Amino acid sequence: MGLFTQRPEDPSEWAGLPSEPHRPRSDAELLPDAPPVADPGAAVFGSASGIASIPIPVADPGAGDGGASD
Numbered sequence: 001m002g003l004f005t006q007r008p009e010d011p012s013e014w015a016g017l018p019s020e021p022h023r024p025r026s027d028a029e030l031l032p033d034a035p036p037v038a039d040p041g042a043a044v045f046g047s048a049s050g051i052a053s054i055p056i057p058v059a060d061p062g063a064g065d066g067g068a069s070d
């Protein structure tokens with residue numbers, strides 16, 4: 001007489017079983033959420049670890065004529 005029928009408000013899952021089977025996570029899902037830091041030198045020269053800046057001393061153009069100006 002209906003003692004063992006399921007009521008509509010009862011959940012269809014028993015004991016919290018997942019509704020979909022387990023699938024392994026892909027490589028794209030394992031990537032970090034933060035974007036990589038943009039490095040303009042790496043785009044031109046490949047790796048940024050080989051880039052160095054060398055300061056070149058430049059003579060002052062006004063110092064060669066003794067500081068006199070017209």
